[in-house]
Amino acid sequence: MTIIGSLPNLEVLKLSSNAFVGSEWNPIEGEFLRLKFLLLSNIDLVKWRAEHIPFPSLETLELRRMYSLKEIPKSFGEIATLRLIHLVRTYGVRDSAKEILLEQESFGNDGLQVHVTDGKGRTYQL
Structure with missing residues (x-):
């Protein structure tokens, strides 16, 4: 991930099941500086x-x-540009999303929104 994180113009990153190895991720300060959109899908991240x-x-x-x-790391609460957290069939992080x-x-x-989509496709806002 360090190699990807150091790409200077990376603004969108979508990772799915086979794109990430390991159960822990600890981004290093100075990585992903221009990233605007991050999607993690079906990864065994603990x-x-x-x-x-x-x-x-x-x-x-x-x-x-x-x-x-x-x-979700508590430090996300300090990201001034964050506008949307969307949780799709991801239940364990709801409390931390609410804290953020x-x-x-x-x-x-007041611009941040948290949307939750359940297994039946229903979406609601926290």
Whole structure:
């Protein structure tokens, strides 16, 4: 992931089941500086660590069928550009998505939305 993260003009990254190896991801500070859209789909990721503000330009985070993931890193609450977190059949991270939403609101960012789509295709907003 370090090689991908260091691509200077990378704005969209979509990773699915075979694109990621391992159960833990710890992005390094200085990676993914221009990334605006991140989609993780059907990856066996269990721990996602981000000690510094990851993805400083991120606008949309979409997680699909991420059954093993229990938490979105808390540092996502500090990403000023974040506008949408969309969870599709990804249930374990709802609480952390709600915490990020509340943190963003405490900073005066009322533009962040969290959408949840369940297994029947119904979408609602947190």
